[in-house]
Amino acid sequence: xxxxxxxxxxxxxxxxxxxxxxxxxxxxxxxxxxxxxxxxxxxxxxxxxxxxxxx
Amino acid sequence: xxxxxxxxxxxxxxxxxxxxxxxxxxxxxxxxxxxxxxxxxxxxxxxxxxxxxxxxxxxxxxxxxxxxxxxxxxxxxxxxxxxxxxxxxxxxxxxxxxxxxxxxxxxxxxxxxxxxxxxxxxxxxxxxxxxxxxxxxxxxxxxxxxxxxxxxxxxxxxxxxxxxxxxxxxxxxxxxxxxxxxxxxxxxxxxxxxxxxxxxxxxxxxxxxxxxxxxxxxxxxxxxxxxxxxxxxxxxxxxxxxxxxxxxxxxxxxxxxxxxxxxxxxxxxxxxxxxxxxxxxxxxxxxxxxxxxxxxxxxxxxxxxxxxxxxxxxxxxxxxxxxxxxxxxxxxxxxxxxxxxxxxxxxxxxxxxxxxxxxxxxxxxxxxxxxxxxxxxxxxxxxxxxxxxxxxxxxxxxxxxxxxxxxxxxxxxxxxxxxxxxxxxxxxxxxxxxxxxxxxxxxxxxxxxxxxxxxxxxxxxxxxxxxxxxxxxxxxxxxxxxxxxxxxxxxxxxxxxxxxxxxxxxxxxxxxxxxxxxxxxxxxxxxxxxxxxxxxxxxxxxxxxxxxxxxxxxxxxxxxxxxxxxxxxxxxxxxxxxxxxxxxxxxxxxxxxxxxxxxxxxxxxxxxxxxxxxxxxxxxxxxxxxxxxxxxxxxxxxxxxxxxxxxxxxxxxxxxxxxxxxxxxxxxxxxxxxxxxxxxxxxxxxxxxxxxxxxxxxxxxxxxxxxxxxxxxxxx
Numbered sequence: 001x002x003x004x005x006x007x008x009x010x011x012x013x014x015x016x017x018x019x020x021x022x023x024x025x026x027x028x029x030x031x032x033x034x035x036x037x038x039x040x041x042x043x044x045x046x047x048x049x050x051x052x053x054x055x
Numbered sequence: 056x057x058x059x060x061x062x063x064x065x066x067x068x069x070x071x072x073x074x075x076x077x078x079x080x081x082x083x084x085x086x087x088x089x090x091x092x093x094x095x096x097x098x099x100x101x102x103x104x105x106x107x108x109x110x111x112x113x114x115x116x117x118x119x120x121x122x123x124x125x126x127x128x129x130x131x132x133x134x135x136x137x138x139x140x141x142x143x144x145x146x147x148x149x150x151x152x153x154x155x156x157x158x159x160x161x162x163x164x165x166x167x168x169x170x171x172x173x174x175x176x177x178x179x180x181x182x183x184x185x186x187x188x189x190x191x192x193x194x195x196x197x198x199x200x201x202x203x204x205x206x207x208x209x210x211x212x213x214x215x216x217x218x219x220x221x222x223x224x225x226x227x228x229x230x231x232x233x234x235x236x237x238x239x240x241x242x243x244x245x246x247x248x249x250x251x252x253x254x255x256x257x258x259x260x261x262x263x264x265x266x267x268x269x270x271x272x273x274x275x276x277x278x279x280x281x282x283x284x285x286x287x288x289x290x291x292x293x294x295x296x297x298x299x300x301x302x303x304x305x306x307x308x309x310x311x312x313x314x315x316x317x318x319x320x321x322x323x324x325x326x327x328x329x330x331x332x333x334x335x336x337x338x339x340x341x342x343x344x345x346x347x348x349x350x351x352x353x354x355x356x357x358x359x360x361x362x363x364x365x366x367x368x369x370x371x372x373x374x375x376x377x378x379x380x381x382x383x384x385x386x387x388x389x390x391x392x393x394x395x396x397x398x399x400x401x402x403x404x405x406x407x408x409x410x411x412x413x414x415x416x417x418x419x420x421x422x423x424x425x426x427x428x429x430x431x432x433x434x435x436x437x438x439x440x441x442x443x444x445x446x447x448x449x450x451x452x453x454x455x456x457x458x459x460x461x462x463x464x465x466x467x468x469x470x471x472x473x474x475x476x477x478x479x480x481x482x483x484x485x486x487x488x489x490x491x492x493x494x495x496x497x498x499x500x501x502x503x504x505x506x507x508x509x510x511x512x513x514x515x516x517x518x519x520x521x522x523x524x525x526x527x528x529x530x531x532x533x534x535x536x537x538x539x540x541x542x543x544x545x546x547x548x549x550x551x552x553x554x555x556x557x558x559x560x561x562x563x564x565x566x567x568x569x570x571x572x573x574x575x576x577x578x579x580x581x582x583x584x585x586x587x588x589x590x591x592x593x594x595x596x597x598x599x600x601x602x603x604x605x606x607x608x609x610x611x612x613x614x615x616x617x618x619x620x621x622x623x624x625x626x627x628x629x630x631x632x633x634x635x636x637x638x639x640x641x642x643x644x645x646x647x648x649x650x651x652x653x654x655x656x657x658x659x660x661x662x663x664x665x666x667x668x669x670x671x672x673x674x675x676x677x678x679x680x681x682x683x684x685x686x687x688x689x690x691x692x693x694x695x696x697x698x699x700x701x702x703x704x705x706x707x708x709x710x711x712x713x714x715x716x717x718x719x720x721x722x723x724x725x726x727x728x729x730x731x732x733x734x735x736x737x738x739x740x741x742x743x744x745x746x747x748x749x750x751x752x753x754x755x756x757x758x759x760x761x762x763x764x765x766x767x768x769x770x771x
Contacts, residue, residue: 029303033296046291048142048216049282 063533065211067140069526071153073427075133078161079416080510082125085168087506089118091499097646098492100677107683108172112605116183117171122408123181123271125164130416131275132160132199135222137423138282139206142216144531148205152198159195163188174603175245178638179260181267182236186247189237196233200226207552211534215552217298221278223556224306228270228563235571236263240704242697246599250704251575253633254321257641258574262313262567268404269309272412277305277344280372283419284351287364293350297343304340306559308333311566315386318395319615320641321630323580326570327388333566334386341379348372363438367418370446374410378403393468396611396645398488398495399460402453409449409502417441417509424516428524433515441508448501455494463488468619476622481648486675585631586759589706590751592694592720597751599697600744602638604681611642612651612755625652625756626767632760635706647678652756659727660734662749684745689724691717691742723750 096102096111103109140147147153166188170176176183184192203226207215215223236259239247251259285292292298314322314330349372352358358365381403385394394400421438425431432438466484469477478484590598601607614620616627628651633639657665661672666684669676694716702708712719721742727750728741740746 026304029300033299038296042295043291045214045216046285046295048212048214049138049218049285050289050291 066526072137079129086121086126087503094496103679115608134279143210144212152202178602218278218282221274225275232263248637256639261316265313288355301344307562310563318391335383345376367414371414378407393464397460397464398456402456428520430520441505445505448498451498455491459488459491588758589635592716593723594751594754597747607642609646611649613641654755654757687744
């Protein structure tokens with residue numbers, strides 16, 4: 001079972017697919033943090049350590 | 056906000072923060088002092104005072120464990136307990152669990168400080184502690200986790216700030232790493248053999264070792280950075296968006312990087328390449344984090360001139376940037392070929408620990424003292440002096456070690472026109488860098504002196520306090536996290552601690568599973584036509600002594616697949632040669648030469664005289680004398696148990712050898728002793744540990760594991 005699994009490591013198409021997949025996820029997160037309406041939220045989040053008790 | 060706006064008073068548990076704070080200072084002193092001491096041991100070999108408990112081999116693990124788990128560990132806990140309560144707007148889940156966590160952790164450190172000099176060790180770097188202490192560490196870590204996640208569940212702030220994510224990643228990942236790397240079968244209360252052997256043990260160990268740096272010295276400190284830098288500069292983090300990308304990219308990529316510690320070794324090439332590529336990718340998230348921290352100071356750079364806290368923070372982030380630039384650089388195979396096994400790596404690590412971890416902790420300490428004791432910092436000027444002395448010490452340390460490393464690495468590789476080594480005597484490459492060992496020691500001493508100034512400053516600050524320290528009370532809105540509007544996307548995720556934790560776990564498991572699982576099927580890599588003999592009972596006893604004395608802290612047993620290595624030491628080491636080795640002894644540093652093929656190279660009398668006084672044979676050797684090996688008796692009785700466990704783990708011993716292990720060992724010891732006595736060794740040497748150690752050294756590289764082709768000299 002394991003040995004069969006290992007063969008995939010030398011499959012250039014499969015490893016390339018993984019590379020592209022990882023990169024797409026990275027790009028996706030990059031775009032996603034800039035989604036509309038997020039600005040207010042991030043402002044709120046970044047203020048959390050600075051807020052005194054009143055919140 | 057649909058929930059009620061009713062306000063409640065929260066009393067934060069600051070007592071536990073003060074306790075961890077004191078422990079940090081106490082253990083920092085121990086870790087730094089041990090560090091300076093062993094640094095000078097490499098310059099002046101007599102500094103072990105001719106005792107076994109103070110040799111470099113035994114104190115080096117003490118220094119690293121004290122620095123990582125005692126100094127950094129207690130500081131992390133102080134910071135996490137302080138910042139989490141405030142970010143989550145609630146007291147810690149259980150005061151009782153907090154106290155158990157604190158005292159349990161101190162007891163573990165105490166146990167480590169006693170057992171390591173006594174030679175109880177698993178010899179896996181940063182995981183040297185023997186199995187009973189490992190179990191204690193696991194239990195205390197679970198208690199910490201319950202306490203932390205209990206606090207999360209009771210929080211009055213729906214969204215978890217980015218610092219909290221880094222704490223979650225730390226808790227989850229350290230648990231996985233520590234447990235997997237320490238799976239071992241005990242042979243006694245104070246000794247065990249890991250279930251992994253050779254190449255597996257190496258890969259699991261460096262998957263752990265590298266991620267101890269990642270998830271004990273990086274992620275918790277980034278969490279602290281994301282809390283304390285905005286606090287000290289009194290402005291929000293530069294980019295919250297960047298912090299999200301920083302977090303996910305860092306934890307996903309870091310876990311793959313371990314194999315860069317094993318480049319050019321017998322580890323299969325695909326794993327080496329994977330480790331190298333992911334290490335290079337780490338450049339991006341590491342620098343993203345550094346930039347995010349530094350730019351938080353936008354518009355507040357004037358504080359850099361006046362505030363020692365900001366000075367320490369900026370220097371810490373700069374060192375983080377430099378160390379995380381250098382790390383990927385050293386992971387490139389051709390750079391590793393030069394730097395590996397040399398002091399360059401030691402310099403690199405200390406840029407990270409002294410510069411990044413140490414300075415961030417000092418910043419946190421100077422920031423927290425006035426808050427925790429309701430007082431002022433006694434002297435800003437003194438803190439600034441500490442900063443400059445500490446910086447100078449770190450730079451001296453770093454520069455001397457990089458120069459020493461590159462010098463020695465270059466000398467090891469130097470080949471003349473005839474294709475011969477220019478420096479065939481290893482000791483030539485050592486004497487060349489000994490002056491730099493003094494410089495390094497002075498650098499470390501300066502760092503320690505700076506720390507003493509901090510101690511004095513903290514002491515004076517606390518004695519200036521007019522009232523008894525109390526817990527801070529804050530008024531917060533009594534939000535019930537569960538009933539609130541949850542939001543969407545990452546906002547929703549930030550509100551869901553459990554889901555967040557599971558996702559984090561998945562992110563770190565992807566790399567772990569893909570790297571580790573294939574290697575566990577060792578038989579795929581072992582060539583069937585290559586025979587390997589297991590260690591004889593006496594050699595095994597000697598091997599355990601080798602491990603006990605920490606020989607691996609200065610000697611490797613892994614000849615890399617490189618021409619200069621093959622010229623100096625013989626054919627490159629193979630996977631088969633270490634297939635029965637528990638624990639693996641490939642090592643990570645060559646203060647002395649590689650020993651993989653030392654067997655048979657010299658007569659037994661050479662080894663005997665060399666262990667008693669290395670300078671009798673190698674005039675300029677910096678190895679300490681090991682006279683106690685000639686007075687302490689071999690523990691024959693433990694051998695049956697040890698062999699039976701080895702057999703259980705798959706080492707092909709026959710039943711006869713296991714049942715009579717002590718007798719078989721005794722006979723072999725007799726032969727070696729006869730040989731030694733004939734050439735003038737005293738009669739008392741019979742059955743002493745030195746005999747077992749010599750039998751092991753003489754067997755190194757003599758047990759098979761090379762094919763005919765390998766013997767030609769690595770004609771790959």
